[in-house]
Amino acid sequence: MKQAKRAAFILFGLLCLGLGALGVFLPLLPTTPFVLLAAFAFANSSDTLHDWLINHNVFGQLIADWRRYGAISRTAKVLSVVSMLAVLVISWLFDLPLWIIAVQAIVLACTAAFVLSRPLPPSP
Template sequence: MTGKRLALIILGWLSLITGIIGIFLPLLPTTPLVLLAAWCFSKSSERFHAWLIQHKYFGPIVSDWQSDQGIPKKARNRALIFMWAGMTLSMFIVARFWATVGLCVIGIAVSIHLLRMPLRKESNTESSPPSTE
């Protein structure tokens, strides 16, 4: 195993573990860390990359990102709501001017990016009402 491959595997697992911790902590972003782990695994280990893509919870995140078809509108809206809720909470907890400015700049940049991403239709057929036609 080469040093570069080993470093990417370690970085991938650290990113994934940190992303899992980010589910519970408002300042750690889960999705970007899971995507970083997927990239690291794609460059270093087919087995770990396949496992991550097939994972019950993290697989759809990676598949949506890699599909180039966009993200579901519902997922985008949730991401925006939870991101701003977490950032607002963090701004009140930290209560520092520069931290607030930094979080606002990051939040605006991520919001612009999310709002510019293409949207795809929801793939859940169970949630849509039956047709009466």
């Protein structure tokens, strides 16, 4: 059972890392939450993958800022909120039912409030 749990965490971590990597190039896909989830999954399954991720030249700083300060960079905050707004606009453009847009708006507003409430990391 322990091996199955470890394998599930590794697969989940790889999936999250893949989505986070896509988020670097796709403006509607957030990077930071997926990278943080990948770090969590790897911390529970693979020291090698976890060490690689936290020392990564692109993703490592996101994780370090979150761990040390509970902080999210200004760039990550802006990209997150812009992505959330874009999702709402796309939902509206696709003429989704109003109740779906309302649920999205509530969830995204709460998520945006959380992201914006996090402190900025200290300047180097």
